[in-house]
Amino acid sequence: MTPVRARLGLVHLYTLVAMCSVAIPLEAQAPGSDTVASYYNAVGEYFRVPSSEIMILSEWRLAAEEIPVVLYTAGQSGISPEAVVALRRSGQDWPTVARRYGLNAANLYVPIEGSAGPLVRVYQAYGSRPQTEWSTIDLLDDDIVGLVNLRVLSGVFQVRPGVVLQARDRADSWVGAYRTLVRR
Numbered sequence: 001m002t003p004v005r006a007r008l009g010l011v012h013l014y015t016l017v018a019m020c021s022v023a024i025p026l027e028a029q030a031p032g033s034d035t036v037a038s039y040y041n042a043v044g045e046y047f048r049v050p051s052s053e054i055m056i057l058s059e060w061r062l063a064a065e066e067i068p069v070v071l072y073t074a075g076q077s078g079i080s081p082e083a084v085v086a087l088r089r090s091g092q093d094w095p096t097v098a099r100r101y102g103l104n105a106a107n108l109y110v111p112i113e114g115s116a117g118p119l120v121r122v123y124q125a126y127g128s129r130p131q132t133e134w135s136t137i138d139l140l141d142d143d144i145v146g147l148v149n150l151r152v153l154s155g156v157f158q159v160r161p162g163v164v165l166q167a168r169d170r171a172d173s174w175v176g177a178y179r180t181l182v183r184r
Contacts, residue, residue, distance in 0.1 A: 035175060035176075035178070035179045035182075036064050036175055038178070038182065039064055039175050039178045039179075040054045040055070040058060040064065040067065041054075042152075042156045042178065043067055043068050043071065043152060043156075045156070046068075046152050046155055046156050047068075047071040047072075047075060047152075049071060049081075053081070054067065057070060057071075057081060057085065060085050060089065062085065062088065062089075063145075064175050065145050065149055065173060065174040065175060066088070066094075066145060068148050068149055068152045069094060069144060069145055069148045069149075070084045070085055070088070072148045072151070072152070073097060073098065073101055073103060076101065076102075076103060076107070077101035077102060077103070079101065084097060084101075087100070093141050094139070094140075094141045094144040094145065095138070095139050095140065095141070095144065098139065098144055103144075104134075104135040104136075104137070104139070105122065105125070105126070105134050105135060105136075105137035105139050105143075106131070106134035106135040106137075107135075108139070108144065108147040108148065108151075109126065109134060109147070110147055110150050110151050110154070110161050111161070112150075112160075112161045112162055112165065113160065113161075113162050114162045114165070115162075115165060115166075115169070116165065117165040117166070117168050117169045118142070118146055118165075118168055118169070119143065119146045119147065119150065119165070121140075121143070122137065122139065122140075122143040122146075122147070125137045125138075145174070146168075146174070149164075149174040149177075150164055150165065150168075153167075153174070153177060153178060153181060156178075156181075157181050159181070163181075164177060164181065167180040167181050167184075
């Protein structure tokens with residue numbers, strides 16, 4: 001076999017491997033995919049979206065924790081989840097997507113008691129200004145993902161947001177917080 005043919009064979013092999021990995025949802029490639037699947041089911045039930053649509057969204061290679069943000073944004077603004085995903089995949093961050101559809105810190109606010117855990121930065125911003133100015137708080141991607149997941153998990157488990165934040169403090173992610181809440 002010539003060096004050129006050998007190199008072409010490797011290129012074809014790498015292309016095949018890359019295509020196969022794209023076909024498998026990102027989260028299903030990771031350990032703990034049973035937890036992710038259960039999280040997806042809970043998110044689907046919360047938003048009253050068929051599991052088939054959740055699976056389609058998961059194939060867009062978004063982090064599992066971003067799927068509730070897609071559905072929340074779509075539901076609040078009356079657009080399709082696919083339109084939200086398209087903006088996100090075009091490179092826009094969550095604050096830009098949220099602003100485009102009229103979402104801000106004021107309408108993402110979830111009342112809590114006690115520690116804000118990973119959302120301490122945004123809750124300090126809420127506490128440092130009057131409620132009439134909350135819409136001017138600059139949010140980060142993690143703030144939006146956190147606030148939406150806090151709302152969703154609190155609703156899924158019918159618990160106070162503080163319980164969800166405690167679970168998130170003990171976990172490495174919002175999906176991990178979901179796993180902690182399932183086991184309690």
